[in-house]
Amino acid sequence: xxxxxxxxxxxxxxxxxxxxxxxxxxxxxxxxxxxxxxxxxxxxxxxxxxxxxxxxxxxxxxxxxxxxxxxxxxxxxxxxxxxxxxxxxxxxxxxxxxxxxxxxxxxxxxxxxxxxxxxxxxxxxxxxxxxxxxxxxxxxxxxxxxxxxxxxxxxxxxxxxxxxxxxxxxxxxxxxxxxxxxxxxxxxxxxxxxxxxxxxxxxxxxxxxx
Numbered sequence: 124x125x126x127x128x129x130x131x132x133x134x135x136x137x138x139x140x141x142x143x144x145x146x147x148x149x150x151x152x153x154x155x156x157x158x159x160x161x162x163x164x165x166x167x168x169x170x171x172x173x174x175x176x177x178x179x180x181x182x183x184x185x186x187x188x189x190x191x192x193x194x195x196x197x198x199x200x201x202x203x204x205x206x207x208x209x210x211x212x213x214x215x216x217x218x219x220x221x222x223x224x225x226x227x228x229x230x231x232x233x234x235x236x237x238x239x240x241x242x243x244x245x246x247x248x249x250x251x252x253x254x255x256x257x258x259x260x261x262x263x264x265x266x267x268x269x270x271x272x273x274x275x276x277x278x279x280x281x282x283x284x285x286x287x288x289x290x291x292x293x294x295x296x297x298x299x300x301x302x303x304x305x306x307x308x309x310x311x312x313x314x315x316x317x318x319x320x321x322x323x324x325x326x327x328x329x330x331x332x333x
Contacts, residue, residue, distance in 0.1 A: 125280070125325050130162075133279065133328060134169045140277055141170075141177055141253040146223040148254040148274050152261040152323060153281030154316035155203065156291035162281065162330075163257040170253065179247045181220075183258020185231030186213045187240045201311055202238075205260050205318070210267050217256070217274040225249050259315065262323040272324075280326035288316045 128136070141147050151166075153159050163180045170178045186209045193199040198207055220228060232244035247254065260268050262278060272278075292312050299307055 125329050126327065127329050127331055129331050130165070130169075133330065134166060134173075136277070136328070137166065137170060137178075137253060137255075138173055141174075144252075146221065146252055146254065147276040148217065148221065148256055149277040149279065150261040150271075150275045151255065151257040151279045151281065152259065152263075152319065152326065153283065154288050154319040155259055155312050156288040156295065156316065157281040157283045158291075159257040159259075159281055162279075163255045167255055176248065176250055178253040178255055179245075179251045181216075181230055181245075181247065181254050181256045182232060183208070183213060183256065183261060184233035184235075185240050185244070186210070186216075187233055189240070190238065200306060203259075203311060204315055205263060205265065205268065208260070210260075210271070214270055214274075217271060220247065220254055221274050259319050260323075262326055263319065264322050264324050269324075277328070278326040279328045279330070280323065282320060282329055285313075285316065285320065289313060292316075 137149060140149070151159050151163055160182065163182075167178045167180050187202065188207050188209055190199060190202070193202055193207055198204075201207060216230060227249050228247045229243035230245050230247055231240045231242050233240045261271060261275075262280060289308070292308060296304060296307050
């Protein structure tokens with residue numbers, strides 16, 4: 124059963140979760156525009172203020188397939204849909220992080236300004252005990268994505284109303300107009316958002332305020 128808590132309480136829960144020697148992974152899911160990246164960064168800042176060096180953020184968006192791959196598959200217009208991510212690569216990374224072999228780990232980061240995932244753009248130090256993983260489809264009720272859940276020690280869902288999500292996405296794509304905006308929103312981002320909100324398994328926590 125999902126528990127509704129405040130952000131401050133969530134920080135406390137995560138600090139408690141990472142109190143032992145084992146590396147822990149918390150997954151933050153939600154539709155595009157729900158504020159997952161903002162929340163992940165805020166949680167890390169609060170956790171680091173309490174216990175420096177404890178946490179690191181891993182964005183799922185680093186596992187976007189490159190545009191050249193999507194174009195070859197005829198999937199470029201749907202970039203951001205579940206099938207446009209390398210979920211096997213993400214699973215392999217989570218397995219590596221969970222093994223906790225005492226070595227730094229390089230992870231990819233998606234550069235939104237250029238719409239490209241940059242390999243090795245962030246380092247997860249060996250001493251990191253808490254990985255804050257954020258992404259749209261981490262709790263998607265789908266066989267490919269369900270394989271990730273065995274790595275999660277705690278899960279959070281940002282279930283913002285569709286009206287809020289749409290307003291934020293329109294702001295995100297404010298430089299687009301006409302057919303380009305319609306294709307981006309109506310044909311891609313908004314269907315993806317509805318999929319996340321309607322087809323994700325229950326999380327451990329949801330926030331009173333993201």
